[in-house]
Amino acid sequence: MRIGIDVGGTNTDAVLIDGGTVLAAVKSATTQDVTSGIVQVLRELGAQRRFDPAEVTAVMIGTTHFINAITEASRLAPTAAVRLGLPATAALPPFCDWPQRLVAAVDGKAYMCHGGHEFDGSVISTIDRNELRRAAEDMGERGVRSVAISSVFSPVNAGMEQEAAAIISEQLPDVHISLSHEIGRMGLLERENATIINACLRELAEQICDGLAAALTGEGFSATLYLSQNDGTLMDVEYARRYPVATFASGPTNSMRGAAFLSGLQSCAVVDVGGTTTDVGILNGGFPREATAEVSVGGVRTNFRMPDVLSVGIGGGSRVRGGDSGVTVGPDSVGYWLRDEALIFGGSTLTASDLAVAAGLAQIGDPSTVAGLDRSLVAEGLAHIVRETARVVDRMRTSAAPLPVVLVGGGSILLPDELPGVEEVHRPGQFAVANAIGAAIAQVGGEVDRIFSINPGQRDSVLDEAKDEAIRRATAAGANPGTVQVVDVEEVPIAYLPGNATRIRVRAVGDLTLDPARRARTPEPAGAARVGEGS
Incomplete structure (x- = not known):
C-alpha cells in the first residue's frame, strides 16, 4: 500500500492506495504549520479505513512549504x-x-x-x-x-x-x-x-524533511518518504534537502497526473479547481507539458524545469462581491479559513462555495444559510467562474484540434459538465482528491539534458546514447528496470556553437521499485540526473 498526500493552500488531501485501488480518501483544512495538517490526514485515513502502518511501503508528499517561504519572504x-x-x-x-x-x-x-x-x-x-x-x-x-x-x-x-x-x-x-x-x-x-532561490531554502529544506520524517515515525510509519517534483516524478528526501526548488509546482503537477490516472486520458487539458486558485495545464503522453519560457517565482525570473500552468484566482474559498459594475469572484480567498469564514459554515464572508451550495451544485455545510441569496447574484457569479475558466483553457491551447478537459479538485463543483468552446468535459470519480492520487502513483524519472557535437551520419547513435543514459539514470534513481520507457525527446540545433552542436533532452520514467536493497545502492535520487545541462 501507498499513501499520497498533497498540501494545498486551503486543503490537505490524502489517499490510501493498494495497487490501482483507492481504499480511503480524506480532505482536511491545511494548517498554518502544514506538518500538523499532514499528521491529521494520516489519522483520518486510519479512522476511515483501518490499516497497519507497517503495511505501507511508501509515502509520497506534495508540499507547499518551499514556494510559500518564497512567496512570504520568510524563513530564508x-x-x-x-x-x-x-x-x-x-x-x-x-x-x-x-x-x-x-x-x-x-x-x-x-x-x-x-x-x-x-x-x-x-x-x-x-x-x-x-x-x-x-x-x-x-x-x-x-x-x-x-x-x-x-x-x-x-x-x-x-x-x-x-x-x-x-x-x-x-x-x-x-x-x-x-x-x-x-x-x-x-x-x-x-x-x-x-x-x-534554491540556496536560500536549503536550511528550511533540512528542517522540513526532518519534520516530515519525524511526523511519519511518530505515527508508526517506517515507509520510505518521497516528495513530488515539478515534472511529475518523485525524489527522495536527500534530494529534496539539496534541491527544494524542485517541489515548487508539485501541486498542479500532482493534480494533472491524478487526472490522467482517473480519466484514462493521456492527452488533455486539466482544470484543477482548489480553494484559492484554478490551475490549468496540458497533459502530453500522461505528463505535464513543460514551460518553455522563463518562470517568475516571487517576482524573480528563473528558468528551472516547471510545468506549463496558467492560474486564475478563482477557487472554492474565493470572496464574492456584488456591485454596480457586476459580480466579481476572487482573486482573494479566505484560504484555509474557509470552514470558519464561509456562510455555509456559519461565517460572514460570501464565497464561491456558498454560490455552489445556493445553486444546488453541492451539498456541503448548511444550505439554509444561503437560501436567501439573491438568485441573480448567484447566477452571475457562477457564470463569471465559467467564463474565466473557459478563457484560461482556450489560452492554453496550441491548435484548433479538439482538446478534452478533465475537471478535478474539490472546487470543481463550481463548474458545470459543459464549458464554452470545449467538446468533451470529464469529471472522474474521486476528482476531489486527484492531487493526492497523483502523488501516490507518481513514477521515478531520469533525464539527460546537454549539448552534443553531432558528426555527419551520427545523429541516430547520439540519440540512442542519450536515451540509454536517461534509462540508466531512471533505473539508478529507483525505477523498476522492466517498466522504464522514454517519454520525451527534444532536439534543438544551436547555430552559434561550432561542430553541429545540438541540445538534446531525453526523459525516461518508470514505476518505483520498493526493493530496499535497490534503494540502498541508488547513487542519485529520482529525477536528479542531468549530464552537462545545456538548455
Missing part, C-alpha cells in the same frame, strides 16, 4: 551569490532584478569573481583561488549560511563551478552550496536566480 537563510564571469558580466550583478523585500529576506550578498566560459567552451578567465578565499572569508564574517555559485555558460562546462565550490567548502565547511548547472538552464541571470 542568509545567502551569498558568487558569480564567475569577470571581467565580463559586471554590468548586471547578482540580485539586480530581485524585489527588495526578497533581497532583505535573504540578506543577499553578491561576489563577482573571475572565471566562466564562452558559448563555445573557451575560457573567459581562469579562476583566482585567492580571490575566492577572500570572498569566503568575508562571507564567514557576514554570517552567510548558504552560497549559490554560478558561472557563465556552466551548462557547457561545469568545471569552474565545481572548483569554486571546493575552495569555498574548504574555507566554510558548514555552509550549504548550490551550483547553477545542476538547477537552471541556459541564460545567466535566470539560472543564477534559480540557484540563489
